[in-house]
Amino acid sequence: MPDELDVLERHPKTAKPGEVMRPHNLMCFGCGAESPHGLQLEMYAGEGFTVEAKMPVEQWMEGGPGVIHGGILSSALDDVMGMTPRLLGPPGVTVHLQVDFLQPIPVGKTLHLRAEILGRQRRKIYTEGVAHLGDPERPVARANGVFVTVDVREHFAEHVENSAKAAEYMGGKPQL
Numbered sequence: 001m002p003d004e005l006d007v008l009e010r011h012p013k014t015a016k017p018g019e020v021m022r023p024h025n026l027m028c029f030g031c032g033a034e035s036p037h038g039l040q041l042e043m044y045a046g047e048g049f050t051v052e053a054k055m056p057v058e059q060w061m062e063g064g065p066g067v068i069h070g071g072i073l074s075s076a077l078d079d080v081m082g083m084t085p086r087l088l089g090p091p092g093v094t095v096h097l098q099v100d101f102l103q104p105i106p107v108g109k110t111l112h113l114r115a116e117i118l119g120r121q122r123r124k125i126y127t128e129g130v131a132h133l134g135d136p137e138r139p140v141a142r143a144n145g146v147f148v149t150v151d152v153r154e155h156f157a158e159h160v161e162n163s164a165k166a167a168e169y170m171g172g173k174p175q176l
């Protein structure tokens with residue numbers, strides 16, 4: 001993370017601590033409630049510059065026998081960290097993601113996910129993510145991610161026609 005950082009300020013219209021955050025997109029693999037094969041994470045704004053979510057580790061998420069697949073865990077961390085830019089304003093997309101897998105995560109447990117903004121420099125938002133199984137003092141995974149804010153209309157203009165919600169987006173509701 002660079003030394004010279006911008007001052008962080010919560011956007012006045014972002015969710016308040018304890019409130020549910022609007023998904024990135026109803027079809028988002030991480031947080032979209034209508035994504036048929038997705039994680040369907042419900043995210044909550046936390047205090048300061050944090051976002052939290054819980055994810056039951058289901059059978060279909062299995063990688064090694066009885067434990068979560070690392071890609072599923074990475075996706076969950078990516079998506080929770082990827083919600084933090086919204087606390088400041090426009091959404092951001094991942095440009096860098098690094099995950100440390102600290103302990104096996106058993107199927108049947110509930111994963112607690114927490115993301116925090118560490119700093120911002122221009123469009124770059126530096127974040128940290130932590131996962132635990134109920135005891136925050138015993139993390140089972142840690143991550144760092146860099147997100148770059150985008151003008152969503154411009155960024156998705158070429159691709160929105162591929163969305164399962166193309167008709168709605170192209171009709172203007174929901175707004176891109």
Ligand SMILES: CCCCCCCCCCCC(=O)SCCNC(=O)CCNC(=O)[C@H](O)C(C)(C)COP(=O)(O)OP(=O)(O)OC[C@H]1O[C@@H](n2cnc3c(N)ncnc32)[C@H](O)[C@@H]1OP(=O)(O)O
Pocket residue numbers: 024025078079082091092093094095096121122123124146148150152155175176
């Ligand atoms: C309906 C609502 C939808 C809401 C949609 C939100 C969905 C979020 C979903 C969860 C998160 C995801 O999985 S997102 C999916 C995966 N990610 C992506 O598809 C992103 C693909 N990448 C890109 O499209 C592009 O790289 C952009 C747009 C992010 C950046 O391109 P750009 O606009 O030309 O900007 P550029 O100058 O290159 O970069 C801006 C700044 O970031 C720095 N930067 C660029 N790449 C990196 C990097 N890997 N690591 C560190 N820093 C980097 C640059 O040095 C620069 O710093 P400086 O010059 O300022 O110092």
